[in-house]
Amino acid sequence: MTPAAPRAAVAAAAATIGQALAAAAASLKAAGVAEPRLDARLLLAHCLGVDAGRLLGWPERPLPADAAGDYAGLIAARAARRPLARVIGRREFWGLSFAVTDAVLDPRPDSECLVEAALAAADRARPLTVFDFGTGSGCLLIALLSELPLAEGVGIDCAPAALAVARTNAERLGVGRRARFVASDWGESVGGMCDLALSNPPYIRRGEIESLAPEVARFDPRLALDGGSDGLTAYRRLAPDLAACLRPGGVALVEIGDDPAGPADIFAAVGLALAGIRDDLAGRPRCLVLNRAA
Ligand code: GLN
Numbered sequence: 001m002t003p004a005a006p007r008a009a010v011a012a013a014a015a016t017i018g019q020a021l022a023a024a025a026a027s028l029k030a031a032g033v034a035e036p037r038l039d040a041r042l043l044l045a046h047c048l049g050v051d052a053g054r055l056l057g058w059p060e061r062p063l064p065a066d067a068a069g070d071y072a073g074l075i076a077a078r079a080a081r082r083p084l085a086r087v088i089g090r091r092e093f094w095g096l097s098f099a100v101t102d103a104v105l106d107p108r109p110d111s112e113c114l115v116e117a118a119l120a121a122a123d124r125a126r127p128l129t130v131f132d133f134g135t136g137s138g139c140l141l142i143a144l145l146s147e148l149p150l151a152e153g154v155g156i157d158c159a160p161a162a163l164a165v166a167r168t169n170a171e172r173l174g175v176g177r178r179a180r181f182v183a184s185d186w187g188e189s190v191g192g193m194c195d196l197a198l199s200n201p202p203y204i205r206r207g208e209i210e211s212l213a214p215e216v217a218r219f220d221p222r223l224a225l226d227g228g229s230d231g232l233t234a235y236r237r238l239a240p241d242l243a244a245c246l247r248p249g250g251v252a253l254v255e256i257g258d259d260p261a262g263p264a265d266i267f268a269a270v271g272l273a274l275a276g277i278r279d280d281l282a283g284r285p286r287c288l289v290l291n292r293a294a
Pocket of ligand 1: 104105106107108111134135136137138139140199200201202223224225
């Protein structure tokens with residue numbers, strides 16, 4: 001199917017909400033989208049500025065022509081496998097709504113287990129300093145700051161365009177005054193020490209990126225995915241910088257892709273001991289809990 005086809009099909013069939021939804025879902029299904037009906041509904045809700053649940057009760061309502069045109073454009077983008085969050089420009093993470101652009105990784109629900117692990121490790125009565133290496137949209141740092149009113153944080157990223165997104169998110173989500181964002185290649189240009197560190201580094205083996213879903217392989221920034229030939233390059237780079245800035249007694253929460261042993265060995269070699277492993281929502285090991293001895 002050519003990219004223009006879903007747009008034409010949806011626009012032509014869009015006399016009522018029910019017809020628009022059916023045509024859109026058919027186009028998305030033909031394009032191989034995993035949940036075509038759900039995405040068709042969420043995009044129409046976005047287009048009309050209403051709650052997605054209400055649309056199902058309105059199949060006979062006419063769809064205004066301008067909304068039909070906008071909707072056809074959104075469906076064409078999704079049929080080209082642009083992820084839903086990138087089509088609407090927002091992603092919910094930790095119950096907060098984050099702006100997402102092409103400069104940042106689309107935040108994953110799996111990464112919420114890093115926030116849970118950080119909260120389990122945090123002493124809420126103390127004013128903690130949190131560093132987030134490779135902050136991207138800022139989702140990890142901002143979620144954590146939203147839970148810890150005494151904490152301050154630094155979001156670190158080598159991509160200035162990502163830092164701009166993170167900064168906007170921090171301000172909109174009410175933690176802007178407690179968050180700083182620093183352009184740095186890992187810890188290179190970051191001063192000071194932290195009590196808690198977070199990182200979701202790139203960890204996909206380079207040779208495997210192309211086999212991922214098109215939503216990931218084509219749309220997430222390559223820099224945010226590519227972990228080098230064995231998937232461990234970023235951990236090797238991160239480990240000494242983490243060891244240098246984590247206070248004695250501090251805890252680091254680091255996301256992993258599959259086998260915990262490779263990353264855990266790299267951190268152990270710089271004095272960061274494995275204190276635990278947290279599973280993600282699917283029950284896969286996803287977060288290393290690392291301690292710096294007090
Ligand atoms: N920290 C961000 C996230 O977890 C970005 C991570 C990355 O770009 N690898 O979504």
